[in-house]
Amino acid sequence: MRRRTPILKVTAIFCLILLSAFKLQAPKKLNIVFIGDSITQGSNKADLQPSVYTLGYLKSKIPGLLVEESNQGHSGHTTFDFLPGQDDFKGTIQAADAFYKNTDAQLLFSVMLGTNDSAMQGPNGAPVAPEQYAANLKTIADSLLKRYPNCKIILNNPIYYSPNTYNGAMYLQEGLNRLQNYFPQIATLVKSYGSNNPNHVFTGYTEGFDDFRKDYQFALQPEQGKQGTFYLHPNKMGARYLGNKWGEAIYRVISD
Incomplete structure (x- = not known):
């Protein structure tokens, strides 16, 4: 007598097939433009550039992924520097x-960015009020979406810096x-x-402030x-x- 496959087993197999099909929706080619300040820029050393690790992470999660990046991080720059018409925006x-x-x-x-x-003084436009900061981000995002209607934009929260941060610019507790x-x-x-305008602008990594505050002496460079x-830039x-x-944030977005 022919045995029947239990219905739960059939359902499980069907779910696995659906899950596999879902994962295949992730693109096999991805081009990323990283927009930011000195934290994004890193330095001439690749091991201090976060974007290098981002690409490595994505390749590990999506076998066969072809991914390229352009690091548009600029030391000391603000949302004002990335507004349309500014040099940073032109480079982007x-x-x-x-x-x-x-x-x-x-x-x-x-x-x-942020x-x-x-900062209390120093960088272009600083100090930038929260409402103006949001307006600048919106202008940047709107301009990118107008030019690249099929693009996706991920907005990450800035990370922690120590309350005595004061180099060429003054940050301190007020800035924090x-x-x-x-x-x-x-x-x-x-x-x-x-x-x-759904499916275009997404929340990225939001826990950076708390994560880096907790371990700043291990994760940030003493300067x-x-x-x-003070502690500002990642080691x-x-x-x-x-x-x-x-x-992780990018993978969530492109896998949806």
């Missing part, structure tokens, strides 16, 4: 235009407080796009400033951690 467009020619690839922008916006006021602005902006040793371990977290 130049990189994205080259990527956008490849219609087989998903174009994605990973953004982490550290320099929060201001930085945290940017976080709800990012959340509100993403929610707005979710209603008005000498005008108020002693090798911090860059790897941040890059992997960016990768």
Whole structure:
């Protein structure tokens, strides 16, 4: 007598097939433009550039993925520097235009700006009020979406810096407080796009402030400033951690 396959087993097999089909939706070609400040820029050493680890993470999660990046991080720069017409925006467009020619690839922008916006004085436009910060981010995102209607944009929260941070620019506790006021602005902006232009603007890595505050002496470089040793830029371990977290956020978006 022929045995019947239990219905639960059939259901499980069917679910696995669906799950496999779902995972195949992730693109096999991905071009990423990273927008940010010195934290994104890293340095001339690849092991201090978070984006390098982001690409490694994505390749490990999506076998056969072809991914390229353009690191548009600029030390000391703010959201004002990336507004349309500014040199940073022109550089971003130049990189994205080259990527956008490849219609087989998903174009994605990973953004982490705000550290320099929060400073008490020094960087362009600083201190930037939370409402103005959100307006600048919206202008940048709107401009990118107008030029690249099929792109995806991920907005990451800025990470922690020590309250005595004071190098060429003055940050201190006032800046740190201001930085945290940017976080709800990012959340509100993403929610707005979710209603008005869905599937284009997403929340990225949001726990960076708490994560790096907890382990800042291990994940950030000690630097000498005008108020002693401060912590602002990731070291090798911090860059790897941040890059992997960016990768997790990107993977969530492109797998949906």
